[in-house]
Amino acid sequence: MMNDFLTTDLNVLEQEHRYRQLREVESPMGRVIIRDGKEVLNFCSNDYLGLANDPRLIVAAQQGLTRYGVGSGASRLVSGHMTAHAILEHNIAQLKSTEAALVFSTGYMANCGIISALVDRDDVVFSDRLNHASIIDGVILSRAKLERYPHVDMKALEDLLKGTPITKRKLIVTDSVFSMDGDCAPLHELVILAKKYKAMLMVDEAHGFGVLGKNGAGLVDQLGLQQDVGIQMGTLSKAAGCFGAYVAGSTSLIHYLINHARSFIYTTALPPAIAEAANCAIDIIRENQEQRTQLIDNATYLRLQLNALGFNTLQSTTPIIPIIVGDAQRAVALSQRLLEKGIFVQAIRPPTVPEGSSRLRVTVMATHTREDLDYFIQCMKVHTL
Numbered sequence: 001m002m003n004d005f006l007t008t009d010l011n012v013l014e015q016e017h018r019y020r021q022l023r024e025v026e027s028p029m030g031r032v033i034i035r036d037g038k039e040v041l042n043f044c045s046n047d048y049l050g051l052a053n054d055p056r057l058i059v060a061a062q063q064g065l066t067r068y069g070v071g072s073g074a075s076r077l078v079s080g081h082m083t084a085h086a087i088l089e090h091n092i093a094q095l096k097s098t099e100a101a102l103v104f105s106t107g108y109m110a111n112c113g114i115i116s117a118l119v120d121r122d123d124v125v126f127s128d129r130l131n132h133a134s135i136i137d138g139v140i141l142s143r144a145k146l147e148r149y150p151h152v153d154m155k156a157l158e159d160l161l162k163g164t165p166i167t168k169r170k171l172i173v174t175d176s177v178f179s180m181d182g183d184c185a186p187l188h189e190l191v192i193l194a195k196k197y198k199a200m201l202m203v204d205e206a207h208g209f210g211v212l213g214k215n216g217a218g219l220v221d222q223l224g225l226q227q228d229v230g231i232q233m234g235t236l237s238k239a240a241g242c243f244g245a246y247v248a249g250s251t252s253l254i255h256y257l258i259n260h261a262r263s264f265i266y267t268t269a270l271p272p273a274i275a276e277a278a279n280c281a282i283d284i285i286r287e288n289q290e291q292r293t294q295l296i297d298n299a300t301y302l303r304l305q306l307n308a309l310g311f312n313t314l315q316s317t318t319p320i321i322p323i324i325v326g327d328a329q330r331a332v333a334l335s336q337r338l339l340e341k342g343i344f345v346q347a348i349r350p351p352t353v354p355e356g357s358s359r360l361r362v363t364v365m366a367t368h369t370r371e372d373l374d375y376f377i378q379c380m381k382v383h384t385l
């Protein structure tokens with residue numbers, strides 16, 4: 001009985017070229033990884049700075065293991081809150097120029113926990129159409145009304161805000177860097193609208209943290225809006241090369257979330273050795289402007305070369321570069337051909353992206369060499385035009 005509907009569903013996915021499967025990597029993360037016993041150039045990780053396998057982070061994690069052991073043994077509010085977590089939260093707040101910060105086990109859980117703690121069934125959440133799935137799931141968990149506005153359309157957002165009773169509690173939430181398009185949210189305008197309509201403003205810096213801003217703190221930092229964005233969320237699993245996530249904001253926000261965010265309360269604390277590695281990553285991020293400049297230079301170079309070949313990379317201005325293909329089957333075929341040439345880049349299809357906008361989602365690393373980028377461009381030239 002159960003097998004019937006499972007097979008039917010999987011057959012449909014296969015027919016529509018949406019069937020997804022796991023691919024095994026046999027090496028650490030990095031600019032070169034091993035798949036099927038073969039080295040391939042990696043253009044699809046979020047390890048922007050190459051920190052996931054950095055010797056300094058490995059040593060920090062090893063020292064953390066020696067000092068604290070492997071598991072944290074309990075949730076934070078019971079007995080799992082260790083010195084490593086306290087130091088990490090202090091460091092994040094300092095980097096973000098906020099009063100306080102709180103660490104969650106993952107970015108997915110942070111978004112679910114923060115949103116469902118701040119709004120309820122009588123409230124309204126205004127969410128960019130291209131926001132990450134974890135934001136949508138947070139809104140569903142909260143039972144609040146979801147108002148999705150067209151991507152970065154501030155006029156549409158203002159109309160929705162205008163049409164909402166003044167008495168309703170409102171939350172505007174946006175990715176800072178959009179995870180599939182690589183463009184940035186209009187944060188100045190969002191700040192103005194949030195003030196005008198008395199809405200809370202939450203920014204997800206999953207792809208901004210470690211990549212943008214003077215100290216690598218993100219887009220909010222780059223634009224000098226630390227005092228205007230009440231809720232700054234981000235993850236430690238992408239540019240920071242570790243695992244876990246954070247929210248940074250006022251002391252009262254953090255105390256409120258400790259008491260109300262269910263995905264913080266009802267789960268085991270992050271392994272302390274990972275918190276130690278994240279502390280090391282934050283020190284590196286703060287001091288390493290050079291590496292960030294290299295990352296942005298690499299992204300700009302690749303994007304301009306792709307545009308010169310006629311590829312549509314949407315409004316990307318970051319190391320996330322979409323190459324729009326349109327058709328799901330073509331995107332998968334292109335990804336397969338690149339793999340045969342030793343380049344690993346994933347095809348992204350609906351429902352992750354809108355129908356008809358299947359793409360290769362390229363992510364650039366600071367550690368990619370000019371030769372790596374030129375080889376990628378050469379392969380795109382030969383295999384698609």
Ligand SMILES: *Cc1c(COP(=O)(O)O)cnc(C)c1O
Pocket residue numbers: 106107108109111132134175179204206207235236237244245
């Ligand atoms: C990856 C991502 C998350 C989830 O973070 P994890 O730590 O991987 O769970 C949340 N928001 C955005 C925009 C992301 O890209």
